[in-house]
Amino acid sequence: MKQSRNVSLQRFNTFGVPATASRVAQLSRVEDLARCTFMPGRDLVLGGGSNLLLTGDIEGTVFLNRMAGMRLLEDSHEGALVECASGELWHSMVLWSLAHGLCGLENLSLIPGLVGAAPIQNIGAYGVELSDVLVSVRCWDWLAGKPVEFTAEDCRLGYRTSRFKTDDANRFLVTSIRMNLARRFQPRLEYAGIEEQLGAMGVSEVTADLVSRAVIALRKRKLPDPALVGNAGSFFKNPAVTADLADTLKADFPTLPAYPAGDGRYKLSAAWMIDHCGWKGHRAGDAGVSDQHALVLVNHGTASGRELLELARRVAASVQDRFGVALEPEPVIVGAPWQESPDS
Ligand SMILES: Cc1cc2nc3c(=O)[nH]c(=O)nc-3n(C[C@H](O)[C@H](O)[C@H](O)COP(=O)(O)OP(=O)(O)OC[C@H]3O[C@@H](n4cnc5c(N)ncnc54)[C@H](O)[C@@H]3O)c2cc1C
Incomplete structure (x- = not known):
């Protein structure tokens, strides 16, 4: 296991904020884990760094996941059981599955980050979530010091959440995942923009490959590139709210998008509310709200994690004041609570 001391994490997080790790250990084999200890709050497991905000230095060890390997465990005319190690790039795995004639991941093309983080927040895009194909997740249990396997149901996957992000945050390191992928293509094109994009590409017969290409084109157009x-x-x-609150808000703000979220609740568009509060394109020093997409916070250059967190809290507070709705962050905030305590 390769280890280094006093490592800058700036290029290991897509916000590009500065932070230093006292120690970095590169994990390339599950067996390495038996020799490691992990203390929540001190140490950190890092994938591609595309879903976290570092608000300070890491005093302990950052475990950089480099576990590699993808394989077909079972294969038939109907589909395949695929296993992928957690250190593989998610998008490479999507392309690998398509190259093997397997369908189900095309709508999840080009999501940044590594495979191991996918079950942490049940990644989703364009009407599809990991939970649609996930069979099981293999982990290392830091507390018990041994491997453990969870069925997809055991993972308690929900909208951008799972047991790994809530009750069991920091207890398990995901080492691999298994997914059931189909040979027969079942298009999921209902989500905004896919059909239009396929039309613009001149597609007459839709395939999984073409949906993947359409999603890639849409994402490149709509989301700011972290490399830039x-x-x-x-x-x-x-946010998901009660039907009563959704009705009241729709009466006051008729163009606010609201969709049924199950359990009689409605999911509201956070982007619409943030935009309506005037935040799109706002800048406080180098911390800003993207002028391309109101949901995306951006680092224009030298913003710190603390400055981005401060801006995020101000955005959420204004949505709370205006609409009475609490926003929750999607990325994991490392080194600070999301909500400031009254005496801090
Ligand atoms: C431009 C852009 C677009 C995005 N679009 C989407 C999208 O459409 N849908 C979506 O769902 N997300 C999206 N994301 C968020 C992000 O890409 C995903 O959440 C991704 O799964 C994060 O992977 P990562 O390896 O970068 O995780 P990291 O940021 O490295 O880690 C995120 C969290 O997971 C933990 N973690 C990471 N790996 C493991 C592991 N092996 N075991 C245990 N814990 C682990 C970390 O400790 C941290 O708490 C986007 C991000 C960017 C920058």
């Missing part, structure tokens, strides 16, 4: 301007994709989740 630091960001972690959507910073806020779309």
